[in-house]
Amino acid sequence: xxxxxxxxxVIMAGGSGTRFWPLSRKSRPKQFLPIATKKTMIEETxxxxxxxxxxxxxxxxxxxxxxxxxxxxxxxxPRSNVFVEPMAKNTAxxxxxxxxxxxxxxPKAVVLxxxxxxxxxxxDVFLKKLRAAAAAAGQNDVIVxxxxxxxxxxxxxxxxxxxxxxxxxxxxxEFYPVLRFKEKPDLEKAKRYLKQGRHCWNSGMFIWRxxxxxxxxxxxxxxxxxxxxxxxxxxxxxxxxEIAAVFxxxxxxxxxxxxxxxxxxxxMAKGNFGWSDVGSWVSLADIxxxxxxxxxxxxxxxxxxxxxxxxxxxxxxxxxxxxxxxIIVDTKDALLVCAKKSDQRVKDVIExxxxxxxxxxx
Amino acid sequence: xxxxxxxxxVIMAGGSGTRFWPLSRKSRPKQFLPIATKKTMIEETxxxxxxxxxxxxxxxxxxxxxxxxxxxxxxxxPRSNVFVEPMAKNTAxxxxxxxxxxxxxxPKAVVLxxxxxxxxxxxDVFLKKLRAAAAAAGQNDVIVxxxxxxxxxxxxxxxxxxxxxxxxxxxxxEFYPVLRFKEKPDLEKAKRYLKQGRHCWNSGMFIWRxxxxxxxxxxxxxxxxxxxxxxxxxxxxxxxxEIAAVFxxxxxxxxxxxxxxxxxxxxMAKGNFGWSDVGSWVSLADIxxxxxxxxxxxxxxxxxxxxxxxxxxxxxxxxxxxxxxxIIVDTKDALLVCAKKSDQRVKDVIExxxxxxxxxxx
Numbered sequence: 001x002x003x004x005x006x007x008x009x010v011i012m013a014g015g016s017g018t019r020f021w022p023l024s025r026k027s028r029p030k031q032f033l034p035i036a037t038k039k040t041m042i043e044e045t046x047x048x049x050x051x052x053x054x055x056x057x058x059x060x061x062x063x064x065x066x067x068x069x070x071x072x073x074x075x076x077x078p079r080s081n082v083f084v085e086p087m088a089k090n091t092a093x094x095x096x097x098x099x100x101x102x103x104x105x106x107p108k109a110v111v112l113x114x115x116x117x118x119x120x121x122x123x124d125v126f127l128k129k130l131r132a133a134a135a136a137a138g139q140n141d142v143i144v145x146x147x148x149x150x151x152x153x154x155x156x157x158x159x160x161x162x163x164x165x166x167x168x169x170x171x172x173x174e175f176y177p178v179l180r181f182k183e184k185p186d187l188e189k190a191k192r193y194l195k196q197g198r199h200c201w202n203s204g205m206f207i208w209r210x211x212x213x214x215x216x217x218x219x220x221x222x223x224x225x226x227x228x229x230x231x232x233x234x235x236x237x238x239x240x241x242e243i244a245a246v247f248x249x250x251x252x253x254x255x256x257x258x259x260x261x262x263x264x265x266x267x268m269a270k271g272n273f274g275w276s277d278v279g280s281w282v283s284l285a286d287i288x289x290x291x292x293x294x295x296x297x298x299x300x301x302x303x304x305x306x307x308x309x310x311x312x313x314x315x316x317x318x319x320x321x322x323x324x325x326x327i328i329v330d331t332k333d334a335l336l337v338c339a340k341k342s343d344q345r346v347k348d349v350i351e352x353x354x355x356x357x358x359x360x361x362x
Numbered sequence: 363x364x365x366x367x368x369x370x371x372v373i374m375a376g377g378s379g380t381r382f383w384p385l386s387r388k389s390r391p392k393q394f395l396p397i398a399t400k401k402t403m404i405e406e407t408x409x410x411x412x413x414x415x416x417x418x419x420x421x422x423x424x425x426x427x428x429x430x431x432x433x434x435x436x437x438x439x440p441r442s443n444v445f446v447e448p449m450a451k452n453t454a455x456x457x458x459x460x461x462x463x464x465x466x467x468x469p470k471a472v473v474l475x476x477x478x479x480x481x482x483x484x485x486d487v488f489l490k491k492l493r494a495a496a497a498a499a500g501q502n503d504v505i506v507x508x509x510x511x512x513x514x515x516x517x518x519x520x521x522x523x524x525x526x527x528x529x530x531x532x533x534x535x536e537f538y539p540v541l542r543f544k545e546k547p548d549l550e551k552a553k554r555y556l557k558q559g560r561h562c563w564n565s566g567m568f569i570w571r572x573x574x575x576x577x578x579x580x581x582x583x584x585x586x587x588x589x590x591x592x593x594x595x596x597x598x599x600x601x602x603x604e605i606a607a608v609f610x611x612x613x614x615x616x617x618x619x620x621x622x623x624x625x626x627x628x629x630m631a632k633g634n635f636g637w638s639d640v641g642s643w644v645s646l647a648d649i650x651x652x653x654x655x656x657x658x659x660x661x662x663x664x665x666x667x668x669x670x671x672x673x674x675x676x677x678x679x680x681x682x683x684x685x686x687x688x689i690i691v692d693t694k695d696a697l698l699v700c701a702k703k704s705d706q707r708v709k710d711v712i713e714x715x716x717x718x719x720x721x722x723x724x
Contacts, residue, residue: 319696320700328699335692338683339683342666345666
């Protein structure tokens with residue numbers, strides 16, 4: 001290995017969304033669905049990184065069942081790169097465990113912490129940005145994050161308030177000091193953010209040197225530093241029960257809340273790489289190709305007098321007549337027919353099914 | 363057999379509707395679907411007649427495949443009572459063939475000619491009406507028809523214009539001279555009919571003595587009388603190829619058009635027996651039980667923020683969110699999602715599928 005710190009990626013693949021029900025199920029969350037493209041989102045995420053990183057430098061972190069799925073989907077990842085969490089615990093715990101494992105191998109390694117379930121339509125721009133971010137984080141004691149320039153006043157994302165004066169430049173890439181991470185705003189606030197132009201969407205992508213992550217935790221998230229130290233010690237001893245025990249104690253919170261909202265020395269680069277978090281069925285309407293009546297189809301379908309509908313029906317022929325703005329998702333054992341404006345209520349179906357004890361549909 | 367003419371029913375089961383696609387298919391038309399109740403419509407039609415007629419007095423007429431289905435569904439019908447048409451030819455040909463077969467056995471037999479695919483919610487009233495109609499047709503040289511008092515200005519039914527002065531009475535049942543059979547009207551006409559109160563919907567149910575049918579054909583539909591005579595002769599000789607040959611020559615038209623619109627000596631009784639022709643998915647919304655939000659469900663479903671929807675989903679769980687007035691029909695290989703106001707376009711799906719050569723869905 002050269003003197004240059006090694007760069008690696010940690011793909012956070014442990015999420016268990018409900019917004020793509022009935023396609024997504026407990027055992028098959030969004031990152032394992034081929035919804036944005038014809039490959040699963042996690043495959044796409046790994047594919048995207050290949051020009052930058054060899055398989056040995058790509059890690060994933062998820063629960064045991066998901067790890068098994070990842071090994072099947074991406075067989076060339078080294079088995080030991082597929083980290084397993086003893087339980088689902090949100091991103092703070094995931095990134096403490098994953099970064100600690102990498103720290104144990106090389107404290108100077110630059111970690112690209114990336115969600116497994118985002119769509120990026122300009123992978124070249126994305127890689128260029130990652131390269132610059134890795135260089136910035138490799139050479140400075142900072143955490144870099146990628147902010148997505150807002151295109152509408154979304155109330156579904158967290159925001160990053162950044163300073164207008166660029167503090168660091170790498171080639172053509174500019175890095176801005178982060179002033180504050182902000183939670184999902186109400187519509188009024190979101191409109192103000194959009195107008196001001198000093199807020200980006202929080203993509204949940206972070207770049208840090210393992211040792212810098214440790215130091216930031218120590219300094220800005222001291223409650224979590226004891227977990228860090230104990231996990232590092234347990235990894236050193238290869239004491240798996242102790243690793244699991246510490247992991248279980250870490251509060252189930254996001255890295256945003258645990259660290260980023262409190263940390264100083266965070267820089268943001270603007271992510272103009274065609275990002276989408278693919279947050280719900282409606283978001284796919286922007287991604288899938290559409291016919292002249294703005295209907296989007298995956299599978300077999302037939303539209304009569306219909307507009308702006310989204311149909312996923314790989315197993316059956318779906319005939320749609322006289323409808324507008326309707327989402328239809330047909331799976332082997334469950335069917336969703338939902339007004340686009342109501343797509344936030346898909347999760348309520350899952351609640352209702354839970355209450356009725358209909359576990360097979362969860 | 364006593365001197366009283368024998369009464370029998372001919373159930374016309376040869377229809378091949380498209381309006382219940384995707385549940386109805388070429389090989390499984392409406393009368394073979396359990397859509398109004400949990401039994402198929404033809405089973406219900408036979409069940410209804412049982413208090414009046416023994417199985418030996420119940421005949422059906424349909425094509426060969428449908429005949430096989432009927433024998434399976436109603437195993438106690440004598441095999442020879444399940445008449446087979448050599449091809450689908452509308453009701454004129456069906457009723458000429460069926461009445462000729464019965465005439466050959468007993469010219470004085472009273473025939474109740476009944477569609478296989480109507481719903482009747484007051485079977486007792488219906489049977490009382492049939493008894494009176496059979497008596498009237500048994501003792502008078504008339505054809506009796508049952509008219510359905512209009513409840514709204516339907517443009518989907520033919521109408522019977524009847525005289526206000528009752529010409530015949532059997533117990534409490536009154537029979538009115540038919541002035542004219544009328545084709546489906548436009549809305550304006552339909553409204554006038556409803557207001558005047560001298561028009562009933564044409565239910566397509568007719569009651570005649572076989573010999574009277576023959577005489578009416580001779581007198582008012584002379585073009586069809588030669589078919590009648592040739593079929594009678596062929597039946598006498600048990601010459602099946604000749605029966606088939608004559609049948610094939612009969613124009614494919616309705617008995618309404620071939621005979622009823624031209625015949626004199628037709629009486630109408632009012633059919634207040636909870637009749638519905640169950641003409642489309644929308645019509646089922648009036649028949650199936652509904653929840654507090656007016657949603658009707660057969661199978662497994664879950665409604666959130668939805669109103670006035672109709673869901674048929676016996677195989678899969680259907681979750682419906684934020685929709686109004688939508689029909690959802692889920693079958694093993696095809697799914698229909700259709701605005702109620704567009705349900706007349708279901709047949710256009712079939713046309714589109716034909717054009718695309720997708721025969722498996724027809």
